[in-house]
Amino acid sequence: MTAIEFKNVVFSYSEDGGTENNIEPAVKELSLTIEQGEFIALCGHNGSGKSTVARLMNGLLTPKSGEVLAFGESTQNKKKIYDIRKDVGMIFQNPDNQMIATIVEDDIAFGPENIGLPREEIGKRIDFALGAVDMLEFKQASPYKLSGGQKQRIAIAGVLAVKPKVLVLDESTAMLDPKGRREIFDVIKSLNKEGMTIILITHYMDEAALFDRIIVLDNGKLAMDGTPKEVFARQTELAEIGLKLPRATKLNSYFKENGLDLGEVLSTDELMEKICQLK
Template identity: 50%
Template sequence: MIRIENLVYTYRHGEDTDVIPALCGVSLSVEKGSFTSVIGRNGSGKSTLAKSINALVLPTEGRVFVEGFDTQDESALWEVRQRVGMVFQNPDNQLVSAVVEDDVAFGPENLGVDPDEIRKRIRFALDSVDMYEHRKMAPHLLSGGQKQRIAIAGVIAMRPDVIIFDEPTAMLDPGGRQEVLDIMHSLNEEGITVVLITHFMEETVKSDRIIIMDNGRIALEGTPVEVFSHPAEIEALGLKLPFAVEVAAGLRRNGIDVPEDILDTEELTQYILQRAARSEPAAVH
């Protein structure tokens, strides 16, 4: 789906001042239908990487391909942008209309999509984020999580194959974060390739793959179980373990052999309950 080859990107400040490298030789590919999380400290290159995928940022060196289309090929720009949608941190900066359904229609209208088809797409997009009943409302009257879901619907209406979420939950309260996380997973189940950039470790545990960026390079990558089994590296990279992984590690230090594949609190509580049930007779004696 996405193939990145030796990507280098440098920001230039002024004419002859320092050249600041944001990405220094990143290679990776993202499979169709997968859910990939990208984490890393502020300034590690996550957002630049994301923006290079839909050609908002063009490589200084190296190549980025989306379904075979080179992002540097100007004639393929629309092919790339149509396939890759982006959702940003602040929903207020992404909503343009005074009515929810107009906002969702904005993208397809600009593509010159036929009105009947637009209506269908609005229905589909708003259903996907479970906001169809709010279609006549003004976005500013919605909660943060709802606004972000409308922004996502606007992207879905463009029928992208990939959606890149750049810290979509950073400005939301816990309820709103959960809403958006659920939507990202349900879109992925429907076949959309998801790339999620986040600072919340808990949001990454259900990914197929986690990529950790540091200093413009990939520092660590693998499945959540693989990545989070390196606590010292995780901390050195300015990150931390998901809560359940941290608790499991603490229990292991106390001699309780918690399995390595426990990543979230649901799995943790399930394991504890099973184990407590097994050891009940011993506890009586």
């Protein structure tokens, strides 16, 4: 099943934002298909248009021309917009700026309340969502007292509570320390195993290497789209776009240059495994 489809999408901030005239479109003629259950990293340098693309997916922004379809419904269809947002959940960068309540439980309830679920069901959803991010013991806690990684997990739970089919994370790991980043990765990996489509926006290529598919944007256009292996094979192009190879891949390429062929390497764990198997 197709989850999200971009058809020749053009988007520009100039008309509704109105900061300057003749602003270059943030997204130019983008076509893209995302199937249900995929595990995708969407990459690009700052200003490449990746956050705009994320916001086009759930109708927070709508295309100037072309069309974005979420499960067959156009995001321009105002009647269906709440259905689309229910299906396509979204997490933002700063966990502090996406919570509305002073108690974890109340915050998780916000989404289910918005879609008008009955009270008993909301209670069940809260337990389900907090369980999925392993934060059940913090049900009555104040978000203010949690660590960055924990806050971001609560934000994810808040979205999971409406049971979306797709989860878009807009640089949701960028403000976290390495520990927090791992926590979030573990959560989205297990959600994906249960069938949820995950789209993480990031510029850490080490992180992107752990996904099944990498989409690279540059200057509002699709620059690359493929498996990590395919994308990282185009090293020079990546460098031109301002992105780096994952550290393990980079080191491995130097090994190869010097006559030590370990085969393909995408992540640190893979490289270490191959090093341990040497001799």
